[in-house]
Amino acid sequence: MTALLERETAPDEARQPVRGGITGTLFKVVLLGLVAGIAVWAAFPLIADGAWLGLAILLATTAGLFYLYLTPRHVPLKYLVPGTLFLVVFQLFPVLYTAATAFTNFGDGHRGDKQDAVVAIQTSSVIRVPGSIEYALTVATTGDPATGPLTFLVTDPATRTVSAGTLDGLEPLPAGAATVNASGRVTAAAGYTVLNGGQASARSQEITDLAVPTAGGAIRSQGLSRAYEGKAARAYDAVCDCIRDTATGKTWAADEEIGAFVAADGERLAQGWRVGVGLSNFTRLLSDSAISGPFATTLVWNLFFAIASTGGTFVLGLACALAMHTPRMRGRGVYRLLLVLPYAMPSFAMLLVWRDMFNTDFGLINNLFGLEVDWFGTPGAARVAVILVQLWLGYPYMFLVATGALQAIPAELSEASRLDGASPWQSLRQVTLPLLMIALTPLLISSFAYNFNNFNAIYLTTEGAPFPVDNPLNGATDLLITYTYRLAFGGSGAQYGFAAAVSIFIFLIVAIISIVSFRRTRAQEEVYS
Amino acid sequence: MRIRTSGVVLTAIALTLVASGCGGGGEEPKTSASAKADGATGKLVIWGDDKRAAALKPFAEKFGSENGVTVEVQAISKDQQTTFVTASQQGSGPDVMIGAHDWIGNLVQNGAIDPVQLTTEQQAGLAPNALKAVTFNGQVFGVPYATESLALIRNTKLAPEAPATIEDLVKSGKKLKADKKASEILCLQVGQNGDAYHSYPLFSSGGGYLFGTNAAGDYDKNDLGVGKPESIAAFEKIRKLGEKGEGALKRSITGENSIATFAAGKCAYLVSGPWAITDAKKANIAYDISPVPAFAGGEPAQPFLGVQSFYVAAKGKNKALAQEFVTNYVTTPDVAVALYQAEPRPPVLTAAFDQVKGTDPDLAKWIEAAKNAAPLPAIPEMATVWDPFGKAEAAVIGGADPKTALTAAAKTISGQIK
Numbered sequence: 001m002t003a004l005l006e007r008e009t010a011p012d013e014a015r016q017p018v019r020g021g022i023t024g025t026l027f028k029v030v031l032l033g034l035v036a037g038i039a040v041w042a043a044f045p046l047i048a049d050g051a052w053l054g055l056a057i058l059l060a061t062t063a064g065l066f067y068l069y070l071t072p073r074h075v076p077l078k079y080l081v082p083g084t085l086f087l088v089v090f091q092l093f094p095v096l097y098t099a100a101t102a103f104t105n106f107g108d109g110h111r112g113d114k115q116d117a118v119v120a121i122q123t124s125s126v127i128r129v130p131g132s133i134e135y136a137l138t139v140a141t142t143g144d145p146a147t148g149p150l151t152f153l154v155t156d157p158a159t160r161t162v163s164a165g166t167l168d169g170l171e172p173l174p175a176g177a178a179t180v181n182a183s184g185r186v187t188a189a190a191g192y193t194v195l196n197g198g199q200a201s202a203r204s205q206e207i208t209d210l211a212v213p214t215a216g217g218a219i220r221s222q223g224l225s226r227a228y229e230g231k232a233a234r235a236y237d238a239v240c241d242c243i244r245d246t247a248t249g250k251t252w253a254a255d256e257e258i259g260a261f262v263a264a265d266g267e268r269l270a271q272g273w274r275v276g277v278g279l280s281n282f283t284r285l286l287s288d289s290a291i292s293g294p295f296a297t298t299l300v301w302n303l304f305f306a307i308a309s310t311g312g313t314f315v316l317g318l319a320c321a322l323a324m325h326t327p328r329m330r331g332r333g334v335y336r337l338l339l340v341l342p343y344a345m346p347s348f349a350m351l352l353v354w355r356d357m358f359n360t361d362f363g364l365i366n367n368l369f370g371l372e373v374d375w376f377g378t379p380g381a382a383r384v385a386v387i388l389v390q391l392w393l394g395y396p397y398m399f400l401v402a403t404g405a406l407q408a409i410p411a412e413l414s415e416a417s418r419l420d421g422a423s424p425w426q427s428l429r430q431v432t433l434p435l436l437m438i439a440l441t442p443l444l445i446s447s448f449a450y451n452f453n454n455f456n457a458i459y460l461t462t463e464g465a466p467f468p469v470d471n472p473l474n475g476a477t478d479l480l481i482t483y484t485y486r487l488a489f490g491g492s493g494a495q496y497g498f499a500a501a502v503s504i505f506i507f508l509i510v511a512i513i514s515i516v517s518f519r520r521t522r523a524q525e526e527v528y529s
Numbered sequence: 530m531r532i533r534t535s536g537v538v539l540t541a542i543a544l545t546l547v548a549s550g551c552g553g554g555g556e557e558p559k560t561s562a563s564a565k566a567d568g569a570t571g572k573l574v575i576w577g578d579d580k581r582a583a584a585l586k587p588f589a590e591k592f593g594s595e596n597g598v599t600v601e602v603q604a605i606s607k608d609q610q611t612t613f614v615t616a617s618q619q620g621s622g623p624d625v626m627i628g629a630h631d632w633i634g635n636l637v638q639n640g641a642i643d644p645v646q647l648t649t650e651q652q653a654g655l656a657p658n659a660l661k662a663v664t665f666n667g668q669v670f671g672v673p674y675a676t677e678s679l680a681l682i683r684n685t686k687l688a689p690e691a692p693a694t695i696e697d698l699v700k701s702g703k704k705l706k707a708d709k710k711a712s713e714i715l716c717l718q719v720g721q722n723g724d725a726y727h728s729y730p731l732f733s734s735g736g737g738y739l740f741g742t743n744a745a746g747d748y749d750k751n752d753l754g755v756g757k758p759e760s761i762a763a764f765e766k767i768r769k770l771g772e773k774g775e776g777a778l779k780r781s782i783t784g785e786n787s788i789a790t791f792a793a794g795k796c797a798y799l800v801s802g803p804w805a806i807t808d809a810k811k812a813n814i815a816y817d818i819s820p821v822p823a824f825a826g827g828e829p830a831q832p833f834l835g836v837q838s839f840y841v842a843a844k845g846k847n848k849a850l851a852q853e854f855v856t857n858y859v860t861t862p863d864v865a866v867a868l869y870q871a872e873p874r875p876p877v878l879t880a881a882f883d884q885v886k887g888t889d890p891d892l893a894k895w896i897e898a899a900k901n902a903a904p905l906p907a908i909p910e911m912a913t914v915w916d917p918f919g920k921a922e923a924a925v926i927g928g929a930d931p932k933t934a935l936t937a938a939a940k941t942i943s944g945q946i947k
Contacts, residue, residue, distance in 0.1 A: 109638040109909065111618050120640030120843060124668060134648045197596030200849065201571035207849040222646045223853030224596070230646065270638035270909060290944065361781035362790075376721045377780065377927055465721040469929040470937040472920035486916070493635055493912045494611070 028069065035065055102500035105277045108493035110259050114273040118236045121243055121261070121271050125234040129216040132229035133157070136184035137221055139200045139207055140164075140192040148193070150203065150210055153178065153186040154219060154227050162186055165212030165219050165227075185225060200224050243269065281501035291487065294474035299509070301383070302479045306452040309390040310444055316391060317398025318436075322428070324399075325406050336403075343396035351460035354389045358461075376465050379476035386461055386477050390451070397447075405439040406432070441521040448517070449510050453481045480506050571598035573850050576613060577627035579604045581837075584871030585627075588864045592854055600854075610635065617641045617844045624845035625855055630662045630836040633670045634909035642840040643848070644668040645856050654860070659877040662836040662904035667745065671838030672855050674865050675874040677802050679730060679832035680818045680898030682809065687711060687797035691819040695731070695830075698798055698822055699770065699777050705797050713796035714776060719926055720783040723919030726833060727800060728767070730821040732922075733903065734830035735763025739914055740906055750910040750946055755918060756939025764921070764931035766824055773928035780923055803874050803895060818894040820901070834902035836877065875899075913945040 039062040046055045068074060068081060104110075112120075136155040141148035152165035153173075162178040163170045178189035188194060200207060201224070211218035217231025237244050242253040243261045252261035252269050260272035286292055320339055324332050342350070357364040358375040366373060375385045409432060417427040451457075458464060459482050464475030474483060484506065488499030575582075575589060582604035593600035603623065605612055610632045616622035618639070626642070636642045647669055652660060659673040681698075683691060687705055692698035702714030718727050729739075737760035741752030754760050770777045782790070791799035792812035799805060800821055809816050821830040839855045841848065858864065865881030875895050876882045886892045905911070917938035924934045 108614075108635055111614070111639050116640055120637075123643055123843065124637060124640075124666075124670075126644065127668065128646055197850075198571040198598050201573075201596065201598050201847055204847040204849040208852075221849060221852070223855075223857050224849055225853060225857055226646075226648070228646050270634070271640050272638075290941075356785065359781050359783070359786070361779065362786055363781075374927075463722050465923075467722070467920045467924065469924045469934045472917040472938055472941050493909060 032066060032069060035062060098500045098503060101497055102281055102504055103276055103278060104274055104497045105259055106274050106497045107495035109270060110272045110274050112273055117271040117273040121234055121269055122232050122236065126230045126232050129229045129231060132216065135227040137225055137227040138186040139195045139224060140189060141195060142192060145193055145195055145199045150206055151192060152210065152212055152219060152227055153189055153192065155180055155184045155186060157184050160184065169213055170219065197224065281498045285501060285505065290473060298474060298478055298480055298483050302452060305479060306448050308387050309394060309451040310448045312387065312391050313394035313398045314444060316395040318402045320399045321402035321406055324403060339399050340396045342392055347393055348456055348460055350393060351389065351456060355461045358385050376462050379466055382462055382466055382477050386457060389461060390457055401440060401443055405436050409435050445514055445517045449514055452510055455481045458482045573598060573600045573847055573854060574623040575602045575625040576605050576623040578609060579606050580871045581627050581868060584867050588867060592858050598850060614639050614641050617842055620844060622842050622844055624842055624847045624851035626840040626842055628838065630671060630673065630838050631905040631907050631911065633663065633665045633907040635912065637665060637670065638909050640843055642670055643843045644670050645672055645841055647856060651860050654879055656877045658834060658904065659836045662834060663838050665907050671840045672859050673836045673838045673877045674859065674868055675837045675876055676899060677835045677874045678899040678902045679727065679800055679802050679821060680895060681821045682799040682801055682805060683817050683819065684794065684797045685815045685817050692822050694822050694825040696825045699775050702777060702797060711796050713790060715798045716782055716787045716791045716796040717778060717800040718782055718784045718787040719778055719780050719923060721780055721923060723923035725915050725918040725922065728922050730830035730832045731767055732763050734823040734827045735766040736828050737763030748906040748908050750908055753939060753943055755942055756936045761931050761935050764925050764935060768925045768931055771926035771928060778926045780927055806891065818891055818898060820898040829901045831901045831903045833905045834899055835905050910946045913942045917941040
């Protein structure tokens with residue numbers, strides 16, 4: 001994207017005439033029309049939700065774009081805006097969202113708001129009144145099928161008497177006023193319009209919400225053909241901001257700090273809500289010894305893994321590239337093809353294949369070489385194994401970029417050094433390599449950053465194994481990212497807030513390493529150029 | 530000209546993205562707006578995995594035409610539970626969800642499902658252990674339709690008699706190995722990081738337990754059994770079967786190779802569920818199914834009982850219709866039989882079971898194997914157990930000290946229970 005932008009802001013191209021004839025105008029009309037269409041399409045749901053801020057942003061953006069592309073002025077801006085929008089949508093927005101999540105308890109049991117939790121607690125506590133009648137239900141109305149007030153026509157299966165239930169209560173119908181079929185449901189009733197399946201399902205929400213008050217609780221629908229008398233065992237009391245059990249009188253008070261209803265004896269209800277928890281996700285990371293202790297060892301292995309993967313693949317890839325660069329080498333095309341083959345395979349499938357190849361009893365490696373190595377069972381062997389896999393998967397990439405870079409270095413340079421009496425090794429070390437490094441260092445840094453967070457490489461092969469006997473949380477081959485994943489999702493369900501906090505930490509570590517490396521590259525460039 | 534065009538194209542793309550980006554916050558309204566539209570036409574959306582969705586389709590359509598509504602069955606091929614919870618929360622979830630009963634705790638704490646009210650008559654028609662499995666905090670949260678549990682699947686050519694105890698099994702397996710008729714004593718998947726589900730029959734036979742039960746018979750999160758002496762004693766027995774002992778349990782036998790090894794005739798015994806039968810049949814293995822044997826003088830070996838259920842989504846757009854479908858339609862034998870035919874797990878509905886048991890001799894054997902089964906704990910806290918428990922198992926099978934391994938696992942688990 002950067003390359004695109006650079007090309008577009010190149011001065012000689014930007015100086016071309018702004019007006020581009022009829023095709024250009026047509027294009028402009030079509031695309032701005034599309035913009036308007038999208039804006040209208042996006043506006044409706046925003047209005048329906050009352051998201052006025054979102055709507056304002058939408059309107060401002062659309063108006064701004066129209067102004068920008070209709071006016072002949074602000075030419076540089078015309079080229080900058082698309083990129084900026086991309087940046088906002090793909091970079092800024094996710095980063096801000098992650099950062100905001102890190103300060104909440106968002107996760108399983110704390111997903112929605114308090115209102116959601118109260119509704120969930122109340123509905124899941126509705127129980128059938130013991131010994132009450134299981135009614136056959138017919139949904140009817142006294143008015144229009146689509147809008148008229150709803151009535152539950154309920155039939156007592158034992159006596160086959162029909163009653164009409166509304167918000168005001170249950171009212172028995174006079175005998176003979178309703179026709180009842182074999183299953184006990186009312187097919188017709190004087191003064192009522194019986195709703196069919198489609199009509200009833202269109203008013204699903206109203207039917208679910210209708211509770212006909214009775215002495216023991218309320219008659220509620222269970223589907224469209226049955227009703228039962230039930231009562232909510234737990235109800236929210238706004239006065240004490242608590243949940244009260246109607247049978248036992250026990251109360252659970254709302255705790256806004258942790259986002260849950262907690263009783264005096266410490267029992268908390270499962271349905272909680274999302275609240276801001278300040279820095280507690282971050283302090284947990286630092287203060288919990290079960291987490292921060294292994295964090296340090298994992299960080300060391302993580303650095304080693306990233307360096308070994310990047311360095312190893314680079315050395316191997318470069319060696320292959322140099323070998324292929326020699327003009328005397330025969331059949332280079334075939335070798336090149338073979339070399340890039342691993343690169344052409346989907347890495348996640350290859351990782352699973354490698355995992356099976358390292359199996360102690362059934363794996364290809366032990367069988368082929370007659371070994372009895374417990375590959376993923378001992379820390380040293382497991383670490384060697386994952387790095388071997390990384391080497392195999394990663395060196396074709398390094399080979400490709402090194403080949404490209406080598407071809408870009410003028411052959412005269414090494415020839416000149418040879419004429420000056422340098423050995424091939426000296427020429428490589430003092431002429432070719434430094435020039436190569438200028439081109440490749442940024443790639444090595446990005447490869448390092450990638451391997452630093454190479455989740456697949458570990459998760460699909462060892463899953464972090466082997467684990468020390470006394471700690472199932474942190475394995476010998478765990479990277480920070482797999483370790484984080486286990487902390488956040490592996491154990492007690494999803495903990496997005498905590499995971500977001502850890503990923504911010506990882507981001508900071510990678511960012512610091514990258515900044516330092518780039519600084520050093522720049523210094524290097526100054527020396528050699 | 531060229532540049533200008535590409536600039537405008539970029540703008541359009543960017544705008545689309547901005548619109549969808551703004552819509553990121555406004556995704557909920559979008560669906561709630563369409564919810565009204567869906568409600569007006571009367572639409573029921575059902576989610577299940579691929580096999581079940583396919584089996585359910587004809588019945589869903591029948592239900593739809595009977596009630597004058599449209600029914601849409603959508604197959605969710607991966608991570609059904611997470612997808613369902615996330616989608617429900619965003620308001621884009623289904624009305625009916627199909628899944629295993631051990632999801633219930635998590636679904637309830639996230640407010641994703643509603644309890645269902647079954648009549649006494651409907652409840653009486655279901656297998657009691659399945660009904661108990663879907664009961665959580667005294668409420669029935671799903672309508673069960675099929676069960677699954679582990680059993681001992683035996684290659685009758687290699688081992689004509691079902692072993693009475695684990696010790697007998699090991700003896701017979703070792704003999705087969707010595708005679709070069711088999712390469713493994715027992716195919717029970719362990720893997721590098723253990724497998725709590727498959728090891729549970731041995732663990733329970735050794736006397737161990739995961740969660741105690743309270744007065745009502747529900748699992749009690751405050752009584753964690755993992756680090757208790759009974760569980761450690763059970764793991765002592767498991768260690769003796771492991772790599773440093775008899776060699777019957779090995780970490781090299783994993784979920785990927787256990788069934789394949791059995792189907793290749795390389796081991797006489799396999800501990801697995803109904804899903805393994807397809808492969809055994811394909812490989813033309815003469816097999817028999819019997820309950821997982823217990824240790825000599827030990828407790829009975831209890832496998833976990835998993836129950837597949839239908840749930841009413843709490844945030845569905847058409848709850849009345851969903852309840853009608855789940856409680857009054859799915860409980861009919863025809864639907865249960867069709868689902869059995871999609872995947873051969875014993876139906877929970879007694880009427881449906883009676884209908885198919887004559888055609889499938891394995892069914893009665895699965896039921897027999899599940900007679901002692903313990904319902905998989907549905908409490909949300911169970912999520913914290915799987916991983917540490919499995920790792921302790923793998924370590925002990927590799928020869929580690931059971932007490933150290935289980936104490937560490939218990940500490941990790943209790944640290945995560947709120």
